Amino acid sequence: MKKLILSLSIIATLLTSCTSSENDSAALGPVEGQLSGDITADKTLVKGNYELTSAVRVKSGATLTIAAGSILTADDANGLISLTVEKGGKLIMIGTAAEPIVCTSKTKTPGSWGGIVMYGDAAIVPSSSSTTATSEDGTNTVYGGSSNATSGTLKFVRVEYAGRKIADGTKELNAFSFYAVGSETVLENLVAYKGSDDGFEFYGGTVSLKNAISYGNTDDSFDWQDGWRGQNNSNWYAYQTGTANYGMEIEAKGVNNSFYPVVSNITLKRAAGTVTEGGSSAAEYDAIQFKKQGNGFYSNILIEGYTDANAVAVRIQDLATNTDQVTGSKIKLTDVKIAGSTPLQGAGATGYTISFPVGFYTTSTTSTGANLTTGAWATVDGVSLIK
Incomplete structure (x- = not known):
C-alpha cells in the first residue's frame, strides 16, 4: 500500500474540507509528515507517521488531536524533544487496543527524548509556605492552582525510550510527566517503555490513571510528589x-x-x-x-x-x-x-x-x-x- 507524503499544512487543508481528496488520502493509507514548534491553534493529525524535529508545545487555548495508529518519532539529533501540553492547552490522543498511538525515538535509546509532559492547574502541596512549584523539565514552569479542568485525553498511548536527564537528580523528564493535572483529564491504557527515569510521575494534581504499564524504566516505575491525590486509579x-x-x-x-x-x-x-x-x-x-x-x-x-x-x-x-x-x-x-x-x-x-x-x-x-x-x-x- 502506497504512503502519501504530505506536509502538515496540506494535512490541515484535507482535514478542514469534506471532499473526495479526503477519501482518497484515507484510501492510500497513513500519511507521513513532521511536527515541531508551538501549536497555537487547533490541529488534527490523521493516522500517520510523524517525525518530531523539535520540541512541541501545545499552547493555552489550542488542542492537538492525533488519530489512532499514528507513530510519532523524536529525532534525537535535534536536541531536547518532548511533547508538552501547557496549562490551558489540550492533547487528545485516543488509540485503540489494536491501534495504539506510539511515541518513540529515532535511535531507540533509553533517555533519548523527554516523552509526554502535561500541565494542568490543579492543587499541589510543594512546601509548607507555597501553593506553587517550579517544574523539573528544564523549562522552570510554575505549576499549581485550583482548577480540575481537563488537559485532554490519553487512551492507548505508548511512550518508548524517554526519560531524558538534563541534570541528574534535579532536572529530568520521564516517559509521562503530569504537573498539577486536573481530575477531568482522562488517562487510560498507557505504557511507559524502557525510559531512563520514571515511567509515570505525578507532580501534585487530582488526575487519575487507569490501566497502566511501566516496563523496563531505570528509575521508579510509578512516582509522585507535591501531594498528588488522584482518587480513581486502578490496574x-x-x-x-x-x-x-x-x-x-x-x-x-x-x-x-x-x-x-x-x-x-x-x-x-x-x-x-x-x-x-x-x-x-x-x-x-x-x-x-x-x-x-x-x-x-x-x-x-x-x-x-x-x-x-x-x-x-x-x-x-x-x-x-x-x-x-x-x-x-x-x-x-x-x-x-x-x-x-x-x-x-x-x-x-x-x-x-x-x-x-x-x-x-x-x-x-x-x-x-x-x-x-x-x-x-x-x-x-x-x-x-x-x-
Missing part, C-alpha cells in the same frame, strides 16, 4: 528489569496532609539480577517506599522478585512519615501478597518502630494484582509486556 502493572529503583516512590514534600491517592489492583514485579541505578549503595530496591509525608490507600497488591538482601515490600523511610501518616491512619495497604520471602515492611532509619493501626496493613494469599488485557497496545517487537 497498575510494573515490570522492572536490568536497572531499576523503587516500584512505587511516594512523597509529599514533607508536608503533613489529610488527603491521599487511592489505587486498586497493583502488580510490582522485579526480574532476577535487576540492580539499582547507583548500585548497592543506593538502597533503592524496595517495592514501595513512603517518605516525606507520602500516604495513600492501596488494595489488591501483588509483589514479586524484590530479592535484594535488604529489600522490603513496604518501607517507611523517616520518622515523621511513620508518626503522621502510619499511626495517623493515612497509609492503608490491604490484601498484599508477596511471592517469595521479601519481608513485609521496614524502616529507613533506626529509632522508631512501624505499627500500622488494625486493618491498615493486611496480607492475602489470593491477591491478583493488576487485571489487564493484552493486545498491540501492550506488545513491543512481538513480545507481550504483561508477563
